[in-house]
Amino acid sequence: MDLLTIPPSDVLIQGILSGILMGFVYALIAAGLSLIFGLMEIVNFAHGEFLMLGMYTAFWMYALFALDPLLSVPICALALFGVGVLVYYGIIRRILGGPMLAQIFATFGLAILLRASAQFLWTPDFRQVGDAWVAGPVQLLGISIGLPRVVASLASLATFAGLYWFITRTETGVALEATAQDRQAAALMGINTDRMFALGWGIGGACVGVAGAFLTTFFYVFPDVGSTFGLLAYVTVALGGFGSVPGALVAGVIIGMLEVLAGLFIAPAFKYVAVFLLYLGVVLVRPQGLMGKF
Amino acid sequence: MIRRMGRRTALEALLALLALTAVGACARPPANEVVIGVLYPMTGPVAQIGIDAKNVIDVALDIINNRHDLKLPLAAEAGLPRLGGAKVRVVVVDHQGKPDIGQAEAERLITQEKVHALFGAYFSSVTNTASQVAERIGIPFVNADSSSPALTERGFQWFFRTSPHDGHFSLVMFDFLKDLEKQKKVKFRTVGILNENTQFGSDSAKVQEELAKKHGYRLVAKLPFKSGSPSLDAEIGRLKAARPDVLLPSIYTSDAILFTRTAKNLDYNPRLIVAQDAGYTDPKFVSEMGKEAEGAITRAPFAMDLAGRKPLIPVVNEMFKKLSGGRDLSDVPARVLTGFLVLADAINRAGSREPAAIQKALRETNMPAEQLLMPWTGVRFDEKGQNTGVRAILMQLQGGTYYTVYPFELAARDVLYPIPTWAKRK
Numbered sequence: 167m168d169l170l171t172i173p174p175s176d177v178l179i180q181g182i183l184s185g186i187l188m189g190f191v192y193a194l195i196a197a198g199l200s201l202i203f204g205l206m207e208i209v210n211f212a213h214g215e216f217l218m219l220g221m222y223t224a225f226w227m228y229a230l231f232a233l234d235p236l237l238s239v240p241i242c243a244l245a246l247f248g249v250g251v252l253v254y255y256g257i258i259r260r261i262l263g264g265p266m267l268a269q270i271f272a273t274f275g276l277a278i279l280l281r282a283s284a285q286f287l288w289t290p291d292f293r294q295v296g297d298a299w300v301a302g303p304v305q306l307l308g309i310s311i312g313l314p315r316v317v318a319s320l321a322s323l324a325t326f327a328g329l330y331w332f333i334t335r336t337e338t339g340v341a342l343e344a345t346a347q348d349r350q351a352a353a354l355m356g357i358n359t360d361r362m363f364a365l366g367w368g369i370g371g372a373c374v375g376v377a378g379a380f381l382t383t384f385f386y387v388f389p390d391v392g393s394t395f396g397l398l399a400y401v402t403v404a405l406g407g408f409g410s411v412p413g414a415l416v417a418g419v420i421i422g423m424l425e426v427l428a429g430l431f432i433a434p435a436f437k438y439v440a441v442f443l444l445y446l447g448v449v450l451v452r453p454q455g456l457m458g459k460f
Numbered sequence: 461m462i463r464r465m466g467r468r469t470a471l472e473a474l475l476a477l478l479a480l481t482a483v484g485a486c487a488r489p490p491a492n493e494v495v496i497g498v499l500y501p502m503t504g505p506v507a508q509i510g511i512d513a514k515n516v517i518d519v520a521l522d523i524i525n526n527r528h529d530l531k532l533p534l535a536a537e538a539g540l541p542r543l544g545g546a547k548v549r550v551v552v553v554d555h556q557g558k559p560d561i562g563q564a565e566a567e568r569l570i571t572q573e574k575v576h577a578l579f580g581a582y583f584s585s586v587t588n589t590a591s592q593v594a595e596r597i598g599i600p601f602v603n604a605d606s607s608s609p610a611l612t613e614r615g616f617q618w619f620f621r622t623s624p625h626d627g628h629f630s631l632v633m634f635d636f637l638k639d640l641e642k643q644k645k646v647k648f649r650t651v652g653i654l655n656e657n658t659q660f661g662s663d664s665a666k667v668q669e670e671l672a673k674k675h676g677y678r679l680v681a682k683l684p685f686k687s688g689s690p691s692l693d694a695e696i697g698r699l700k701a702a703r704p705d706v707l708l709p710s711i712y713t714s715d716a717i718l719f720t721r722t723a724k725n726l727d728y729n730p731r732l733i734v735a736q737d738a739g740y741t742d743p744k745f746v747s748e749m750g751k752e753a754e755g756a757i758t759r760a761p762f763a764m765d766l767a768g769r770k771p772l773i774p775v776v777n778e779m780f781k782k783l784s785g786g787r788d789l790s791d792v793p794a795r796v797l798t799g800f801l802v803l804a805d806a807i808n809r810a811g812s813r814e815p816a817a818i819q820k821a822l823r824e825t826n827m828p829a830e831q832l833l834m835p836w837t838g839v840r841f842d843e844k845g846q847n848t849g850v851r852a853i854l855m856q857l858q859g860g861t862y863y864t865v866y867p868f869e870l871a872a873r874d875v876l877y878p879i880p881t882w883a884k885r886k
Contacts, residue, residue: 173701180726181697188691282503290507292713294748303725303882312725384725385690386717390505394690422691429694430701435657435684437694 173430180309181426187311189422190319194377195395196402196414197329198250198370204409205346205366208258211273213399214392215280216371220246220378221387222288228295228382235298235382239321242375250371254364277392284389292386300383318380325376326415329369333411342366346409398441405445407458416456420444493547494540494807496800497569499562499580499590502554505688505714508744509582509792513605514552515783516793517579519776520800524548531772533805533831540804542811548804551575555586562586566593576813577602577803582792584608585659591619600806600818604799605792607737608663612846618815620822620841622799623834624850626664626710626736629759632852633734634671636757636866637706640732643868644877648732652681652704654695654719655736656711661687664710664736680704687712692722700728710736716745720753724882731878733757734854741791741862750860755879757856761834762794763864765855765872772833794833802827802839835870 173181199213210216220242227238257276261268300317303310333339344352345362353359385391402421406413421441428440448456498517500510522528525547528535539545551573555562562581569575570593577600581587587606594601595616602620603611609627612619637648651672655661665682672679681702683695692715699707707730711719716739723730733756739745740758767773776797777789784793802825807813810821827839829849838849854866856876863873 171698171701173697177697177701180700181693184691184693184726188693192690285503285507290503290505290511292508292717292742292744292748294717296748303727310725310727312722315725384721386714388505388714389503389507390688394688398690425691426694426697430697433683434695434698435686438686 170431176309178430180311181430182423183306183309183311184315185423185426186419187315187319187422188425189419190322190415191315191377191381191418192395192398192402192422193415193418194318194322194325194380195374196399196406196418197326197411198373199399200403200406200409200411200414201329201373202366202370203403204411205342206258206262206349206363207409208269209273209400210370211270212253212277212280212392213370213374214394214396215277215284216246216249216374216392217378217381217395217399218284218387218389218392219249219280220375221382221385221391222284222293222378223375224379224382225293225295225387228298229293235295235379236300236317239376239379242379243372244375246371246375246378247368248371250367250369251364253371254367258367259360259363281389281392288389290389292388294386295382298383312384314380314383318377318383321376321380325373326411329373329411332369338365401441401445403455405448405455407455410455410457413455413457492544493549494543494804494813495573495575496548496550496803497566497573497575497578497580498550498552499555499565499569499578499586500552500582501557501586502552504557506557506582506712508713509742510554512784512787512790512793513580513582513796516780516789516797517550517552517800518783519779520797520804521548521550522779523801524804530775531831532776533801533827534808540808542808543813548807550579555581555583555590557583557586559583559585559589563589563593566590570594570597570599575599576815577807577818579604579800579803582606583658583660584611584663587611588659591616594618599815600803600822602799602803602822604795606660608659609667610659610663612844616845618819620802620845620847622802622839622847623761623795624852625846626660626667628850629736629852630664630667630671632854632866633668633708633759634675636734636854637677638675639866639868640875640877643875646877648705649678650680650702650704651677651706651708652683652699652702653679654681654683654685654699654707654709654711656687656715657684658687660738661710661736668708668710668736677706685715687715689715689718692718693726695719696722696726696728699730700726704730706732706734708734708736709740711739713739713742713745716740716742716753717749720749720756724752727882729879729881733879735759737791743787743790746790746857746860746862750857753857754859754885755857755876757854757865757875758862759852759854760791760862761836761850761852762789762791763835763853763855763862764788764790765862765864766835766853766870769870770833770835776833789833798832798834798839 223242224235227233304313402417406417425437429437502510524534553565584606591601607626609625655665735758806821810817855862856865
């Protein structure tokens, strides 16, 4: 087979469009991770498992109370906000002064604990939301696109807008940003940094909770689902710039699009090769990532 | 202070180690039982397959160790009669779908748990590494559910496979295509292959590519991908562009779900799908995606609708359902049960726990068709350790249920062709 194939234009347009939409979802998953890193320079290796919990919350709301994933978005966001705050007070706060390896292994261990507990409690079966309100394809100018993905990317954009408004326009948000910039100076100004950290973990969790709820409208849930999206989330954060929430948005879209384009033009087997090559290229030239501040 | 702590920790570690060794020493099997090491994925994306396998092995143990009025090997008496009624016990380990863990666990089962034979491991890639350990040490390894043809081409002396491999399966698929062309008066010209990229998918794709060439079909798309991808947009895009007459997927459950959903969303309408089992026969896939995946055909060595011809099936199914929380018997558990009983039967006929005697008995296996759940002609191994009595069938999803459609003489339903487009299904 040829090294380079030129796809027909309708396939190409459809590919690019669906890639961009998927990119918004990647971005939303990565946003919380980026926020937490920006705030306290800790990489949460259990981020994928937070996503898994968000998806299971939406799934169980659907399975037990026949609540559509769209309606359970606030519940998922709240639940994962709680998980984030709990993890901060229960684990992260205790190891803040510890060596970096302790921080890495604490969240890594948490990831394994969450995954194993999910399998124990809910079996490793693949679960799905059978008849969500948003389902099936929509036709846009003769191009077919999954409606769930369109809705999920709109939700992603709305969440980013909300997050931006919160950080730049509210007092708490500004305090959060101040803590991210200089922990000690913020503390001297009378900001309770401990509470800011907890808030950061809460918001990080809430973002991924929202992403999880929307993901269940087009993706299956199982205890290992975090690892499916986890790795891409880390690459998205690193590519966009550690700690930069807008960077995560840009990087998510780039990754979503590149993945499809590489798959269409070269071969699907190479789609992640292209993504990681781009990532390597960017961090070689700009180690801080596209929009990183450091 | 730090120094004292260090010493204390070291002492604790030493004590823990001693305790472990003591436990290890106690774990030797007593003389009146036969121990079989069982390797399956109990965690990770296909954990459910491993759990099903474990449940059906418990059914097999019940059949072997207690008296049952069933036309299955070893059912009539309690334990293994030629070993003085010895009971069979299993040690189940989780290989997580990882070849290196499978290898290490196989080693541990043989050297620490002192098992008399190994059984497993679903993933062809794991079966490959784990059986290498068995071969090196000289312990029989029976496999019931890995379909990479290469596994029985290695010239191993201790490896036996009871079920068909993808060579057999793919041959049947291409026979089917030829017969369907005649029946429906159509002509297929092109095929597309979509496969996950571990040993199962890659070896299946290789065989299919060769067979396609041999049968005069043009391969217009060959798409290997990593199982568990978050998106299959690019793969579907390639298929939409290449438009193969026949699509041949070799993919696991998660990918089969995502493939079906993405095909719907991107309006990809294959006319004929002939899948290499795996994801397509997972009961979860059938129950959740069965209606969406209307018309998908898969090869399988087992089908529930053969129950009319095989009265054993409903009886064993009831036993399985009690252990599995209501899940029906499906392809993999049926194959596991068959393979496990073949192994236990060989150990019984060997009348000994010696590896060489079991190996000899396995080679002399000649299990008749009526003692099997499967639609096979029997179990007899060739010099490569492959069962030559295998036969594959094809089933098709129609209205959310699988029906046997090929060979035509076993068919419960006529083949639905072409698969209705998404637009027509509303």
